[in-house]
Amino acid sequence: NAGVTQTPKFRILKIGQSMTLQCTQDMNHNYMYWYRQDPGMGLKLIYYSVGAGITDKGEVPNGYNVSRSTTEDFPLRLELAAPSQTSVYFCASNTPSSYNEQFFGPGTRLTVL
Amino acid sequence: GQNIDQPTEMTATEGAIVQINCTYQTSGFNGLFWYQQHAGEAPTFLSYNVLDGLEEKGRFSSFLSRSKGYSYLLLKELQMKDSASYLCAVRGGGATNKLIFGTGTLLAVQP
Numbered sequence: 001n002a003g004v005t006q007t008p009k010f011r012i013l014k015i016g017q018s019m020t021l022q023c024t025q026d027m028n029h030n031y032m033y034w035y036r037q038d039p040g041m042g043l044k045l046i047y048y049s050v051g052a053g054i055t056d057k058g059e060v061p062n063g064y065n066v067s068r069s070t071t072e073d074f075p076l077r078l079e080l081a082a083p084s085q086t087s088v089y090f091c092a093s094n095t096p097s098s099y100n101e102q103f104f105g106p107g108t109r110l111t112v113l
Numbered sequence: 114g115q116n117i118d119q120p121t122e123m124t125a126t127e128g129a130i131v132q133i134n135c136t137y138q139t140s141g142f143n144g145l146f147w148y149q150q151h152a153g154e155a156p157t158f159l160s161y162n163v164l165d166g167l168e169e170k171g172r173f174s175s176f177l178s179r180s181k182g183y184s185y186l187l188l189k190e191l192q193m194k195d196s197a198s199y200l201c202a203v204r205g206g207g208a209t210n211k212l213i214f215g216t217g218t219l220l221a222v223q224p
Contacts, residue, residue, distance in 0.1 A: 031210055042117075042200055042214035043156070058211070090155055100210055101146065104155035 001026050004105035006091050012111045013081040021076040021108050023091030031094050032074040033058075033102065034066065036087040043090065049074055050096070081112045115139045117215035119201050124221045125191055133186045133199050133218045141206020147175050147186045148200040150217065156200055160186070188220075196222045 004025045013019055025032065030051045035043040045058030049068040063085060065077040074093075078085060088109050092102040117137045125131040137145070144163040148156035162168055162177035162184060174187040188195055198217040204210060 033211075035214075040121075040216070040219075042216040043202075043212075044214075045211060048211060094210060096210060101158040101161065102210075102212065104157070106155050 003027065004091055004093055004103050006089075006105035006108050008108060009106065010109045012113060013078075014113060015081060015083065017081050018077070018079050019081070019110075021078070021089055021091075021110075023074045023076065023105060024072050025074075025091075025093040025103070025105075026072065027093060027103065028071060029093035029095050029103075030071065031096060031100075032068065033092045034064070034074070034076045035090045035092065036060065036085075037090060037107075038087050046076065046089075078110075083112050086110060086112045115205070115213050117201055117203060117213060119199075119215040119218045121216070122219045122221070124223060125188075127191055127193060127222055127224050129191050130187065130189050131191060131220065133188070133201075133220065135184045135186070135201035135215060137182050137184070137201070137203045137213075137215075139203050139205050139213060142179060142203065143206055144204040145175075145177055145184050146202045146204070146212065147173075147184075148202060150198045150200060152197070159199075191222050193222050193224070196220060 007022045033048045034046040047066040049055045091105040094100045094102045147159040150156040160175035172189045200217045201215040202212040
C-alpha cells in the first residue's frame with residue numbers, strides 16, 4: 001500500500017491564483033481530513049469527510065473548498081489565494097473503528113506571494 | 114471552548130528520561146493521541162489512551178487522567194533521533210473522529 005499520497009510537494013502561488021491540492025489513499029478508509037500547519041503551531045482542521053459525497057467544515061474552512069466523489073480521493077481547492085494561506089497542508093485518513101489513528105500524507109508546502 | 118496546552122520546548126540529554134505534559138479542556142472526550150513529527154515531515158502515531166492509566170510501548174509510555182484532563186508522554190533512554198515535535202491531540206465526542214491538536218512540544222536531545 002502507498003498509504004496517503006499528496007501532490008504537489010511544493011507550490012508557489014501568486015495572490016489571487018487558484019489551485020487544487022490532491023490527496024489519495026489506498027487503504028479503503030471512509031474518513032478523510034485536511035489540516036493546515038503554520039510554523040511552530042499544531043494542526044488546524046480545514047475540512048473533513050466521513051464518506052463519498054459527504055463533507056463538512058472544520059475549524060478554519062474559509063477560503064477553501066472540498067469534494068469527495070470517491071472513497072480514495074479528497075481534493076482541496078483554494079480559490080483566490082491569499083498570503084494568509086501560506087502553510088503546510090496535510091491530508092489524513094482513518095477508519096471509524098474505536099482505535100483509529102489517523103494516517104497522514106507527506107504534506108504540501110504552499111507559499112502565496 | 115476547546116483548549117489543549119503543552120510546553121513549547123524542552124531539552125533533554127541522550128540516555129535520560131523526559132516527560133512531556135498535556136492538559137486539555139474539550140467539549141466531549143473520546144480518546145487522546147500522541148504523535149511524533151520530525152522537522153519537515155508528517156506526524157506519525159505514537160500512542161492512544163482512552164481509559165485512565167499508563168500505556169507502555171517500548172521506550173514510550175503515555176498516561177491519562179480523564180478527571181484531571183491531563184496526559185503525559187514519557188520517553189526513556191533518549192536517543193538523538195527522538196529530537197522532534199510531539200503533538201497531543203484529543204478526539205472529542207461524536208462519530209466524526211475529529212482531532213483537536215495542541216501546538217506541539219519541540220524536544221531537543223543533546224549529547
